[in-house]
Structures are given as structure tokens and as C-alpha cells.
Amino acid sequence: MTASLSLNALVYGHQQPLFSPMTLNCRPGEIWAVLGANGRGKSTLLDTVTGVLRTISGSVDVRGGVGIVPQSFRPAFAWRVRDVVLMGRARHIALFAQPKREDEQQVMQALAQLNIAHLADTLFHALSGGQQQLVMIARALVSASQNILLDEPCSALDLANQQTVLQLISNLAHDQSRTVVFTTHDPTHALQIASHTLLLLPNGEWLAGATSDVVQETNLQRAYGLPVRKIQLADYACPVLAPLFSIHR
Numbered sequence: 655m656t657a658s659l660s661l662n663a664l665v666y667g668h669q670q671p672l673f674s675p676m677t678l679n680c681r682p683g684e685i686w687a688v689l690g691a692n693g694r695g696k697s698t699l700l701d702t703v704t705g706v707l708r709t710i711s712g713s714v715d716v717r718g719g720v721g722i723v724p725q726s727f728r729p730a731f732a733w734r735v736r737d738v739v740l741m742g743r744a745r746h747i748a749l750f751a752q753p754k755r756e757d758e759q760q761v762m763q764a765l766a767q768l769n770i771a772h773l774a775d776t777l778f779h780a781l782s783g784g785q786q787q788l789v790m791i792a793r794a795l796v797s798a799s800q801n802i803l804l805d806e807p808c809s810a811l812d813l814a815n816q817q818t819v820l821q822l823i824s825n826l827a828h829d830q831s832r833t834v835v836f837t838t839h840d841p842t843h844a845l846q847i848a849s850h851t852l853l854l855l856p857n858g859e860w861l862a863g864a865t866s867d868v869v870q871e872t873n874l875q876r877a878y879g880l881p882v883r884k885i886q887l888a889d890y891a892c893p894v895l896a897p898l899f900s901i902h903r
């Protein structure tokens with residue numbers, strides 16, 4: 655299948671290149687996890703894909719549009735949750751036209767999928783960080799973009815909401831053939847839902863491929879600088895990862 659998002663010998667970074675040239679193809683139905691230590695370049699990669707930041711060299715090809723879920727969003731006005739989500743429909747509403755009933759329905763449907771329909775009329779800035787994160791995911795859902803990029807979508811979420819969001823990401827790829835790229839600090843999330851993983855390593859190196867190949871103990875140790883064990887539980891299909899912290903008293 656043709657890629658909907660391709661990096662072609664991409665070199666990116668703010669002033670200096672962060673990595674050796676990166677080539678990868680993300681196809682409809684695939685979920686890509688982007689893993690790497692703090693400050694390694696995950697958000698900068700998403701900014702480069704969306705065109706906020708210029709490439710240093712190489713190129714990014716996108717087919718079918720991009721919906722982005724940023725790590726945080728500070729609206730300039732006192733918008734209600736339903737208005738923030740409706741912004742995701744902007745591409746589908748003609749200039750100076752009113753949103754249609756269908757647009758409003760999609761907004762409510764997306765909020766319901768995330769179990770936050772009851773917050774539709776609440777002011778966005780009055781929500782908790784985790785609730786705001788769910789609203790931003792709803793906004794990307796209604797955008798109907800082929801490619802959905804999420805910057806640490808679970809970082810502010812409790813365990814039950816992490817499960818909700820991971821399930822939703824999985825459904826987006828498998829039921830709607832969207833191409834999903836998400837960054838995370840939890841490599842277990844990659845094992846849970848990502849078909850593919852891009853692992854950002856020190857010294858400008860990176861690894862990309864099937865999650866089962868990339869998310870391995872030795873690679874994670876290189877990425878994070880501490881040992882990580884991959885554990886297969888007897889009664890749970892997906893392996894879990896345990897960081898072996900070394901705390902001195």
C-alpha cells in the first residue's frame with residue numbers, strides 16, 4: 655500500500671541536525687510509536703512533519719492531511735469544549751459558513767467516544783490537564799485527516815484513560831485505516847498498540863521497524879541509559895517492560 659506519510663532522507667532539528675538522514679514510510683492502518691529520551695527530538699519531528707519547522711535537508715511527503723494532537727493547547731479565548739473540538743472541522747466548513755448539523759453531531763460523537771460528552775459546554779481552560787488532552791484528541795478525530803499525530807497523548811492520563819486512548823488509537827488504524835504516529839515515554843504502550851516503532855538513540859542514531867524487532871531490551875538500554883527488562887507474564891498476551899531503576903540510599 656502507498657505510504658500516506660514518508661520521510662525521505664530527512665534531516666531535521668532547530669539549528670543543528672538531530673539525527674542522521676531518516677527514511678521511513680508510514681502506511682494507512684499502521685501505528686507508529688516514537689520513543690526516545692527527553693530532549694531527543696520527538697516533538698521536533700512532529701513539528702517538522704506538520705511544517706511548523708523547516709527541514710534541514712530531505713523531505714516529508716504527506717497524503718490526505720494531518721491532524722495533530724499537541725502536548726498542550728492554550729486557547730486565546732474562553733472557548734467551550736464543543737467549540738475547541740469544532741475547530742477540528744475547519745477544513746470541512748466553507749469560509750464564513752456556519753457549521754452544519756453534521757459537524758455538531760461529529761463533535762458530540764467524538765466527545766462520547768472519549769467519555770467526555772458531559773463536558774461539551776464546560777470552558778476548556780477550566781478542565782484538568784488530562785481532560786484537556788482528551789478534548790484535543792476529540793478535535794483530531796473530527797478532522798477526518800488520513801494522518802493523525804499525537805504528542806504524548808497519554809502523558810497526563812490516569813490508567814483507565816490511558817486504556818481508553820490506546821484503544822481509540824488502535825481503532826483509528828484498524829477500523830478507519832488511518833495512519834497514526836504517537837510519541838510516548840512508555841515503551842509498553844508501543845508494545846500494546848504500535849505495529850512499528852521509531853526509536854531515537856543518542857549520537858544521532860535511530861532505529862525503525864516492526865515494534866517486536868525494535869522494542870528490545872538492548873535497544874531500550876541504549877535509548878534510555880538504564881537496563882529495561884521485557885517480561886512475558888503467564889496470563890497476559892502482551893509483554894510488559896520493567897525499567898531496572900538503581901536507587902541508592
Ligand SMILES: Nc1ncnc2c1ncn2[C@@H]1O[C@H](COP(=O)(O)OP(=O)(O)OP(=O)(O)O)[C@@H](O)[C@H]1O
Nearest residue numbers: 667668669672690691692693694695696697698699
Ligand atoms: N524552539 C526551540 N528552539 C531551539 N531549540 C529547541 C526548541 N525546541 C526544542 N529545542 C531543542 O531541540 C531538541 C529536541 O527537543 P524536543 O522537544 O523535540 O525533544 P522531545 O524528545 O520531544 O523531548 P521531551 O520528551 O522532553 O518532550 C532539544 O535539544 C531541545 O532543547
